[in-house]
Amino acid sequence: MKHGHGDGKIEIVSGERLGEFALNIREALARRAYELFEARGYQHGNDLEDWFRAESELLHPSNVETWETDREVVVTAEVPGFRPEEIRIGVEPQRVTISGELDPKPPRLDKYPSRAPVALFHTLHLPAKVDPSKTSARLVDGLLKLVLPKVVR
Numbered sequence: 762m763k764h765g766h767g768d769g770k771i772e773i774v775s776g777e778r779l780g781e782f783a784l785n786i787r788e789a790l791a792r793r794a795y796e797l798f799e800a801r802g803y804q805h806g807n808d809l810e811d812w813f814r815a816e817s818e819l820l821h822p823s824n825v826e827t828w829e830t831d832r833e834v835v836v837t838a839e840v841p842g843f844r845p846e847e848i849r850i851g852v853e854p855q856r857v858t859i860s861g862e863l864d865p866k867p868p869r870l871d872k873y874p875s876r877a878p879v880a881l882f883h884t885l886h887l888p889a890k891v892d893p894s895k896t897s898a899r900l901v902d903g904l905l906k907l908v909l910p911k912v913v914r
Contacts, residue, residue: 769846771900775893779851779858786860786882790815820882823859827885834887834909841903843881848900850907852893857907858884 774782793815794808801807824839836857840848843861851858861881891909898907 769844771845771898771905772849773852773893773896773898774849775852775896779853782849782851782860783858789819793819819880823881823883825859825883825885827888829888829911831911833911834889834891836885836887836905836907836909838883838905838907839903840881840900840905843900843903843905845900848881848898848905850896850898852891852896852909854890854893854912855887856884857887857909858882859905 790812794811797811797814798804798808801811825836826838827834827836829835836859838859840859840861843863847863848859848861851860859881860883863880887909890912892912893909895910896907898905900906
């Protein structure tokens with residue numbers, strides 16, 4: 762999907778679509794962990810090591826900070842190398858999930874063509890309840906900023 766003038770939009774996912782969002786990431790990690798298990802000749806006993814290695818290979822570490830004001834919770838995350846259209850944000854009333862997939866074009870003709878190019882995944886619990894429908898997100902120079910208005914009681 763092309764966006765005018767190169768200003769891609771960050772996708773914000775909430776409600777029923779959150780389950781599908783989390784499942785895609787878990788499937789990519791499970792696939793890579795299984796590839797590592799295969800590469801070791803199907804030797805059992807290292808499944809946690811395989812999972813952690815899959816996470817370290819597929820998931821980009823991100824420096825994330827959170828703070829709150831009277832009206833909102835603000836989250837910033839360093840996501841160098843990502844374009845807005847490669848980032849998806851999952852928002853629940855007290856949790857945010859940031860994920861990013863690098864565009865696989867040109868096609869990656871590597872040894873593991875089935876490997877999903879998930880490269881960023883971070884979940885954090887929020888200090889207050891927020892309204893997912895009013896969340897806004899901006900990406901400027903590799904810094905993602907989310908503004909999450911608090912639920913007014």
